[in-house]
Amino acid sequence: AHPMLTEHERKRLCRVMDCQKLSIDACMHAAQNERLPLRVVVQVLFSEQIKISNALAANSMKEGPEPQYTPMVPTRKTLLEGTPQSFQEGWATAKKDINTLKFELQTMKAKYMELQTDMENLQRQFEKMAKPKQSGSSSSAWTSGWKKLSKLAKSSAADGPDNASQAPVQVDQTRKPRRWRNSIS
16 A cells, blocks of 8 residues: 555554454455565464454354363464564574674774775875975075076176175175075975
C-alpha cells in the first residue's frame, strides 16, 4: 500500500503494528506480501496459529470435560520466542556484520584523519618552499630599486658641476644595500 517507503521506514512501521489485532484478510495479505519484513510475516502467522489453537481449545472444552488442546497465551514474548531458529541465526550474523562495518568505518575515519594531517603538512612544506621564491623576488625588487637610485646618483653626478664631491657618496650608497642584503641571507 506504501511502495514509496524505504526498508527502514517499513520496519519501523511494522514494529508499531499489533499482529494479534489484524483481521483475517489483513493476515492473509501480510502472509503473502513480499515487501513486508520476514519477522512481521512470521509474527502474523504465529498470532494466527495462536488464534486457531485457542479456538480449538475453546471448542474442545465445549464438547467434553477433557481438553485435547491447551490454549496458548499470546504475548510479545511468546511471539519473539516463536520465531524460527534460522531467523535468530540470521539476526546474529547481521549483528556481526554491523559490528564489522562499524569497525571498518572507524578505521576509515582514522585513515581519513591521518591523510588530512599529511595533506596539511604537505601544504605547509609547499608554502615554506614558495616563500624563498617570494622573498627572492622582493630582494630583487630592492636590488632594482637600489640600482635605480645609483643610476640617478650617477646621472646627477655627471650632470652636476662638482663631480668629485658626489663620487664618494655614490660609493657609500652602493655599499649600504650590499651590507643590508648580506644581513638577510
